[in-house]
Amino acid sequence: MNRRDLEITKQEDFRYVLEHCHSINVGMHDGEDIYILPMNYGYVLEEDKKLTFYIHSGKRGKKLELLRANGRISFEMDCDHQLIEGEKPCQYGYAYASMMGKGNAVIVEDVQEKQKALSILMSCLTGKEFEFTEKLTTIVEIIRIDVEEYTGKRRLAKRF
Numbered sequence: 001m002n003r004r005d006l007e008i009t010k011q012e013d014f015r016y017v018l019e020h021c022h023s024i025n026v027g028m029h030d031g032e033d034i035y036i037l038p039m040n041y042g043y044v045l046e047e048d049k050k051l052t053f054y055i056h057s058g059k060r061g062k063k064l065e066l067l068r069a070n071g072r073i074s075f076e077m078d079c080d081h082q083l084i085e086g087e088k089p090c091q092y093g094y095a096y097a098s099m100m101g102k103g104n105a106v107i108v109e110d111v112q113e114k115q116k117a118l119s120i121l122m123s124c125l126t127g128k129e130f131e132f133t134e135k136l137t138t139i140v141e142i143i144r145i146d147v148e149e150y151t152g153k154r155r156l157a158k159r160f
């Protein structure tokens with residue numbers, strides 16, 4: 001990374017980005033092309049920095065076809081957008097917090113894991129706890145992303 005001064009290294013700062021972004025851009029293989037989709041997510045960030053995302057989806061569509069063919073993905077997410085104003089054009093900047101990385105996407109079949117994933121997803125999105133019946137898990141697909149590596153950057157609007 002060129003701007004090491006902006007690099008996120010602390011667990012609490014990664015968690016900040018994960019809690020504030022709300023949507024993740026997932027890049028998938030589409031033959032020789034790349035297919036990128038924005039989606040909401042739930043996440044689990046463990047003490048050893050292991051990161052897992054859960055995404056819910058309808059039962060059909062292009063992303064599921066692509067992921068079944070090749071689960072290798074890249075992702076990016078960003079938040080805290082703010083224009084930093086200056087007197088001259090070269091003094092302008094842009095504040096942000098972002099993460100990106102890569103991993104493997106798996107379509108979850110296990111009912112209990114689907115129930116757990118939906119609860120995590122809803123908790124991350126709403127801050128509330130929900131439980132899901134086995135029947136509800138049959139009407140959605142759950143995509144689990146096992147993240148293998150990730151980095152973060154954060155540029156504050158004001159330095160303090």
Ligand SMILES: Cc1cc2nc3c(=O)[nH]c(=O)nc-3n(C[C@H](O)[C@H](O)[C@H](O)COP(=O)(O)OP(=O)(O)OC[C@H]3O[C@@H](n4cnc5c(N)ncnc54)[C@H](O)[C@@H]3O)c2cc1C
Nearest residue numbers: 022023037038039040041055056057058060061062063064
């Ligand atoms: C902020 C945000 C959060 C979202 N959260 C979720 C989520 O949690 N789960 C979820 O399943 N979906 C979510 N979506 C919708 C998601 O981006 C896809 O539209 C959806 O998952 C269908 O994808 P698909 O590959 O099955 O598309 P299909 O229905 O198979 O359609 C394929 C074609 O539709 C077009 N298309 C698909 N998605 C988009 C898009 N977002 N914008 C423009 N064109 C598109 C493309 O041309 C693509 O080739 C979210 C979208 C946004 C913007």
